Amino acid sequence: MLFLIALTIAVLFSVLCAGALKKVPAAFYIGGTLISVLMIVLAQQPVENEFLRKYVIGLFSRGALAGALWMVVMGMRVLPDGSKPIKRLMPVRGELSIFAATVTLSHIVFYGVSYIKRLIDPNFSKGTDFLLTCVVCAALVLIMVPLTVISFKTIRKKMNAKKWKNIQRAAYVFYALIYLHIIILFLPKAKAGIEGYFLSCLVYTAVFGTYMVLRVRKLYVKKKSPENKAWLNIASTACAVALTAIVAFCSYGKPQNKVKTHKQTAKTVTVRKVTDTSPTDGEDRPTLRLSADTDDTSSNDEGESSSPDSESKADSSSSKKDSSSKKDNSSGADDSDEENNEDENQDQQEEHNDQDEHEEQNDHKEQHEEKKDNRQEEKHDKQEEQHQEVKEPVQTQPPVTEPPEPEYIYNNGTYEDSAYGYDGEVHVKITIENDVITEISAYSDEEEPEYFDSAYETVAGDILYYQSYEVDAVSGATYSSNAIMKAVKKCLDQARR
Secondary structure, three states: OHHHHHHHHHHHHHHHOHHHHHHOHHHHHHHHHHHHHHHHHHHOOOOOOHHHHHHHHHHHHOOHHHHHHHHHHHHHHHOOOOOHHHHHHHHHHHHHHHHHHHHHHHHHHHHHHHHHHHHHOOOOOOOHHHHHHHHHHHHHHHHHHHHHHOOOHHHHHHOOHHHHHHHHOHHHHHHHHHHHHHHHHHHHHHHOOOOOHHHHHHHHHHHHHHHHHHHHHHHHHHHHOOOOOHHHHHHHHHHHHHHHHHHHHHHOOOOOOOOOOOOOOOOOOOOOOOOOOOOHHHOOOHHHHHHHHHHHHHHHHHHHHHHHHHHHHHHHHHHHHHHHHHHHHHHHHOOOOOHHHHHHHHHHHHHHHHHHHHHHHHHHHHHHHHHHHHHHHHHHHHHHHHHHHHHHHHHHOOOOOOOOOOOOOEOOEEEEEEEEOOOOEEEEEEEEEOOEEEEEEEEEOOOOHHHHHHHHHHHHHHHHHHOOOOOOOOOOOHHHHHHHHHHHHHHHHHHEO
16 A cells, blocks of 8 residues: 555656756755655654654655655656657656665665664574565665666766666666565565555565566567567566466465463452451341341240230130039029029129129230230340440440551653664553553554554553563564563653652
8 A cells, every 4th residue: 555655656756847857856866865864863753643654754764655766767668669758757767766766765774774683683583584685685775876876977978888788787687676575575474464465465566567577578579570469468468467366376365363372370350349247256247136136026026915815815715614614503403493583693693704704804904915015125125235235346446547558669650661673663651550550552663563563452451451561472573562561661660769
């Protein structure tokens, strides 16, 4: 995506500024050099704006604009002879190549410093891909410098025309090495499934492959001058498509999953606010004991209150039975002549017995009410005694003293620092509150941002979880992971009291 943007800018610049570049080339040379120096300085600074860092600084530091300008310079030779584009661009081809070299300066310095740091770092694993990239980059610089120098008109006039032309043919090797440099860097990452690199391989192959096919076609047409060019055009298109398809097949890889390597011994901890409900001195909780006593007492009261009534009923029934039996015995002993008198006496005696029974019931009720009142008073006294027993330990407890304030190791606040990652600085900002890292934010100046992107989420999350900068690195992004941890350590060193 970045190369397509750069290629659009390069084409527009070449077409629109061709006249001015031809008239005042020195102004463009100085301007290109100053812009490169400015981008080198900005690339070393903490630029938080992602658009500025990726699409402005990255356009120069990553070499996207420089590669697009070289593509325009070499693409002129495949344009049809006598066409308007070639008439406008060919007169400034030398000046445009010098301007492209000044823009490439920022890319050379930025990556040159990065490669040197990695070469002298004993902990850096110097694989075959990295060593081959260093060799290709050195060859590109060795070819570009003399070609740029002899492109100045003053030097070109002093040289033999044939010799100058033979040296300039080394430019084809230079263009081939540019593509080789890109494929060496991008192909392994595309096969690993890192986002964006598969598409980049296709775009660069399509552009450079099309140029190569069209350049060969133009040479063939110039030498053979075929009358029918239809089959030649079809063959050229087929070759360009086949070349792109081969690279696509070789560079395709499944999308990469982010690898999270949390510590195996770590367990999820759930913090809860715990209230102590254990009784004091091994005694039962008063509330539980009181509720149990209340239940037992109520049940006993109900049982006892029912028993006097049943006893009074039994007494009354037994008295009735006794009276009736007495009546039967007395009636059997008297004479028949006295039956009427006895009937009257019996009626009076029954009335008297009824009165006695009523009085006995009243007496039983009064006695039951007195017993019930006595039990309620005893129950009330017991509850008051138990309440006093509950309150006495509380009153004897010593007053609660406030715990001493904790001694913190770090000062509260926000701290920033950086550390060198894979190929650039990684900037980290942390917020500390009462010795707790509450927030982490970071961004990277690395030219390969996918490593930082794959490492940041996991590493930052682990640092917040474990509250330590010593966490596991993300597989495949070790240098970016270590840079985040080192930067956090530096921030903690700043905050230490």
